[in-house]
Amino acid sequence: xxxQVSNVSKSFGEGRDCKLVLENISFELVSxxxxxxxxxSGSGKSTVMRLIAGLERPSEGTIHLDGERVQRxxxxxxxxxxxxxxxxxxxxxxxxxxxxxxxGRDKAEIRERTAYFLDVVGLADAAxxxxxxxxxxxxxRVAIARALATEPKVLLLDEPFGALDLQIxxxxxxxLHDLWKTTGLTALLITHDIEEALLLAGTVHIMAPRPGRIxxxxxxxxxxxxxxxxxxxxxxxELREELASRLRSLxxxxx
Amino acid sequence: MVRSPALRRFLHHPWVLGVLGLLTVFxxxxxxxxxxxxxxxxxxxxxxxxxxxxxxxxxxxxxxDAIASIQRVFLGFVISAGLALPIGIAMGTNRTICYLLEPLxxxxxxxxxxxxxxxxxxYFGLEELPKVMLIFxxxxxxxxxxxxxxxxxxxxELVETALTLGxxxxxxxxxxxxPFIAPQVLDTYRINMASAWNLVIVxxxxxxxxxxxxxxxxxxxxxxxxxxxxxxxxxxxxxxIIDLGFRxxxxxxxxxxx
Numbered sequence: 001x002x003x004q005v006s007n008v009s010k011s012f013g014e015g016r017d018c019k020l021v022l023e024n025i026s027f028e029l030v031s032x033x034x035x036x037x038x039x040x041s042g043s044g045k046s047t048v049m050r051l052i053a054g055l056e057r058p059s060e061g062t063i064h065l066d067g068e069r070v071q072r073x074x075x076x077x078x079x080x081x082x083x084x085x086x087x088x089x090x091x092x093x094x095x096x097x098x099x100x101x102x103x104g105r106d107k108a109e110i111r112e113r114t115a116y117f118l119d120v121v122g123l124a125d126a127a128x129x130x131x132x133x134x135x136x137x138x139x140x141r142v143a144i145a146r147a148l149a150t151e152p153k154v155l156l157l158d159e160p161f162g163a164l165d166l167q168i169x170x171x172x173x174x175x176l177h178d179l180w181k182t183t184g185l186t187a188l189l190i191t192h193d194i195e196e197a198l199l200l201a202g203t204v205h206i207m208a209p210r211p212g213r214i215x216x217x218x219x220x221x222x223x224x225x226x227x228x229x230x231x232x233x234x235x236x237x238e239l240r241e242e243l244a245s246r247l248r249s250l251x252x253x254x255x
Numbered sequence: 256m257v258r259s260p261a262l263r264r265f266l267h268h269p270w271v272l273g274v275l276g277l278l279t280v281f282x283x284x285x286x287x288x289x290x291x292x293x294x295x296x297x298x299x300x301x302x303x304x305x306x307x308x309x310x311x312x313x314x315x316x317x318x319x320d321a322i323a324s325i326q327r328v329f330l331g332f333v334i335s336a337g338l339a340l341p342i343g344i345a346m347g348t349n350r351t352i353c354y355l356l357e358p359l360x361x362x363x364x365x366x367x368x369x370x371x372x373x374x375x376x377x378y379f380g381l382e383e384l385p386k387v388m389l390i391f392x393x394x395x396x397x398x399x400x401x402x403x404x405x406x407x408x409x410x411x412e413l414v415e416t417a418l419t420l421g422x423x424x425x426x427x428x429x430x431x432x433x434p435f436i437a438p439q440v441l442d443t444y445r446i447n448m449a450s451a452w453n454l455v456i457v458x459x460x461x462x463x464x465x466x467x468x469x470x471x472x473x474x475x476x477x478x479x480x481x482x483x484x485x486x487x488x489x490x491x492x493x494x495x496i497i498d499l500g501f502r503x504x505x506x507x508x509x510x511x512x513x
Contacts, residue, residue: 053419075421084412089434089511099420102430130511150420 001066001153001186003029003052008061009211010047021047023211025061029154029188034180036189036201037214040247044212045190049158052188053079065153075099078147082159085143086131092142093118093127099150117145120183122175137161137168141175148185155187161196173199174227194243198236199227206243208250216246299481304488307481316470321489323466324455327383331390332451336444339398344432346399347406357403360396368393368450369457376462386458393454394447401447405439406432438509445501452494 010022022044029035037045050056052063054073063070065077086095097114105113118124121141131139140160147155160176161169177200180187191197197204198220206216222236230236265271281301287293288300295303311317346353371392375385409432417431459468467486474482506513 055415073418077419079419081412084410102420102422102426
């Protein structure tokens with residue numbers, strides 16, 4: 001798997017109302033990598049994700065997945081949204097099966113894969129529950145299982161834990177890290193939370209707003225054997241503070 | 256005032272309160288008529304209305320009238336609802352169709368449907384067609400515009416999720432948009448069904464051989480206020496049953512939305 005984002009710019013509107021949202025974004029993502037884009041609101045990080053998903057088209061530049069140009073959404077790029085992530089009228093299992101049945105896979109295969117991926121996210125017991133009967137964290141796990149069930153080459157996570165309480169958020173971060181270790185998935189995470197990005201991603205791009213652009217890239221080398229310990233360890237806190245002050249200076253330069 | 260919590264809970268139950276409200280009006284009606292305060296010709300008592308009703312029932316008029324009115328309402332409303340669904344969805348999903356049709360529908364919606372009766376009689380005569388058409392005209396534009404609004408409020412995330420799962424075209428409509436708007440569509444139908452009932456009575460007051468509205472206008476000619484009350488109560492009861500039917504359907508089919 002090789003995702004290549006090359007010199008991508010995006011502007012919305014036309015003529016005098018034309019607004020540049022992204023300027024000259026370039027990066028690469030390869031199999032098994034976990035990458036994060038961090039930025040404040042208005043940095044266009046969600047737009048990057050929508051461009052990769054094919055929900056928007058770049059104004060300039062190109063996005064290639066395994067040599068093929070991204071023109072429209074497809075199941076090779078699974079996506080998890082922050083809100084309205086599940087279909088409220090379908091049970092957890094039916095939500096996971098949704099993409100598979102859209103693709104017209106046969107019933108036995110759908111049943112088998114649904115059970116498998118519900119198990120992967122630890123929700124085999126919740127198969128028959130409706131989304132409103134699930135907690136926020138469980139809902140996002142179902143959404144991740146649904147995205148994984150169609151075997152995407154890359155998982156796109158748009159602030160997936162942004163609406164959750166702090167405690168649930170931390171356990172979901174540990175869950176996602178374990179999932180990444182066990183399944184070897186490739187993921188691109190959008191977040192405004194530096195801690196979340198440093199905990200999970202091997203590469204972190206810091207984005208600046210107006211127009212959105214990548215201003216700094218960190219290769220994170222931390223011992224991730226115990227995330228709970230890592231959160232309070234000295235090297236982690238130092239790195240976090242360094243990036244936080246960078247983000248602050250970006251905001252400051254705008255005032 | 257009420258000390259016992261159990262009694263208090265019982266008295267505050269929605270069903271108990273609802274029945275209480277009905278009973279109060281009924282008792283006031285009974286007292287006003289039985290005390291002789293009001294002329295029986297203007298306000299017949301519950302007993303007289305019951306007699307007039309059972310008399311009509313035994314003659315078979317009541318059932319025949321009810322069936323005639325129900326048929327008109329259902330025929331007109333089924334056509335209206337059936338056409339409003341695809342057109343409303345098309346307007347809600349396609350901007351061009353929306354811009355094309357919304358001003359037109361917004362305009363016609365504000366034309367009072369009963370004002371079309373003279374035209375409908377000139378065009379279609381005095382048979383069933385003009386009455387069915389009246390119900391159609393009176394509900395179609397409301398149905399369509401309300402369904403369009405429901406479609407516009409489908410969260411884009413739900414559609415985009417389906418797109419990123421490999422869905423496109425018609426399945427998005429049938430498997431994402433349709434289930435999401437189902438509760439609002441049922442509610443739209445429930446609300447506009449009430450205007451369909453208003454209109455069928457209006458149509459029958461103008462021209463009809465049978466029907467609950469026709470019976471009321473005949474009763475007026477002979478000053479039979481008891482029969483007018485029979486007609487009003489029966490119309491109210493049928494409306495209530497339809498309304499409850501829609502609510503029941505909504506609870507069964509769209510339990511996720513409650």
